[in-house]
Amino acid sequence: MPDDFLVARNPEEGSSLPYVIRIPLGPDGIVLKAREPWPRTAKVYCHRAEAWPIDAEVLERVPTRVCTSRGAAIDLVLDRSRENRSQFVLARAKGRHVIFWQTPRTAKQARPNVRIPTARPRPGDPDTPDAGPPIPAELEILVDSYERYAWTFSRQQATTRRAPLSVGDYAVELDGRVVAAVERKSLQDLSSSLLNGRLRYALAELSGIRHGAVVVEDKYSRVFSLKHVRPAAVADAVAESQARYPTVPIIFCETRALAQEWTFRFLAAALHEARLDLGAAPHLDDLERAGPVPPREPTTAEVRAWAVAEGLPVSDRGRLRPEVWDAYRASRR
Structure with a gap:
């Protein structure tokens, strides 16, 4: 389970990155030096640190709800109502690793290393910090040998090749292995396969690969106008x-053409992600692990309760005297 996300002042004098943050990923976490304590108005540049500094002044300690890695990115969700969603993206610039910390506000798309333009998928832009290895200029899509009236993708930058597929009707391969597949359904086929249980087996197979989906050549609203089954x-x-x-x-998808277009873009993006996962781009394993997290600072209420139990004179509320804090810390050594 994720633990706390920490922000502290960088004890290094003269550093251009005045903050240190700890990402609770893995058993030891990851420590980065950062330009800002949170990406509020723009992406924040970060640089990896060797370990958590012992004498760092902790500014924030926030419980974490989600902290997961995906390819060259870390998705982080903190347990607070505001400023809770962010993402760390690892890329390369001028031959070295760079890390950018972004939020939905500071990034138009939180999809690292995938560029899907409004027109057609095309190779990634090497000048973009999020860019990874390019996808092929013309995507090869495998079509199941048993697919009747198959899509031709004639309007997309793609070629098709018939092949027996163990999962899905359309797929893409990387190094001879299927990394993404799409099962195509008409509304009538969807309803019958759902009710007789066939689709459950197809979904189980699709869940066994990195990227799988089912696309329906119709509107969801049409489900409720079916005649021969109970909608x-x-x-x-x-x-x-x-x-x-x-x-x-x-x-x-409303029409056959839109279903084909969605499938084309999905397979292109999935192939791009699969190439990143196989190490064609910077990976989070390149980052050093942080080591043990420092203990949480006690609250004033906890120290007051300790002082009362020890017979030390303290007020019922307000701040505690420095000597009370010193006595508490000394008792914990």
């Missing part, structure tokens, strides 16, 4: 499937 049963089955297999989204 509520189909809607419940969709919801139950998503709850059971949360990593495999079921996407409703």
Whole structure:
């Protein structure tokens, strides 16, 4: 389980990065030096530190709800109502590692190393700090040999190749291994496969790969106009499937053309992510681990209760005298 996220003053004199932060990732955490204590108006540049400084003055200590790594990024969610969501992105610039700390406000998209323009996917921009290795200029999409009336992707920058697929109807490979797949359904096929249980097996297979999805060539609202089945049963089955297999989204697209377009973009982005996961880009393993976290500072109430138990004279409220704090710290050594 994640522990606390720490922000402290950097004890190094003359440093251009005046703050030290500890990310609670892994058993020892990761320590970075940062220009700001939080990315409020712009991305914050960070640099890795060897270890947590013993004499650092802790400014903030916040419990963490989520701290996970994905490729070259760390997603961090703190247990507070404001300034709680952020992301650390590891990239390379001029041959060295650089780390940027960003929030939804300071980044238009919180998707490191993936560029999906409004037109068509194209190679990543090497001048962008978030850019990773480029995707192919023309994507090769595998089409299952048993797929009838298959999409041709004639309007996209893609080629297709027929091949027997063990999972999904459309897929992309990396080093001979399927890394992303999409199961295509019409609304009638979706409803029948949900009710007879076939789709559950397909979802289980798709959940076994890094990127899997089901795309439906129709609107979700059309579920409630089905004639030969009970619409509520189909809607419940969709919801139950998503709850059971949360990593495999079921996407409703209005038309066949939009479903094909979504599949093309999904497979392109998934292939890009898979290449990053295989080490083609900077990875979080390049960062040194922080070591043990310093103990939490006691609250005034805790020290007051200790002082009362020890028979020391203290007031019922307000600040405590420095000698009381010194006595408490001495008792803990």
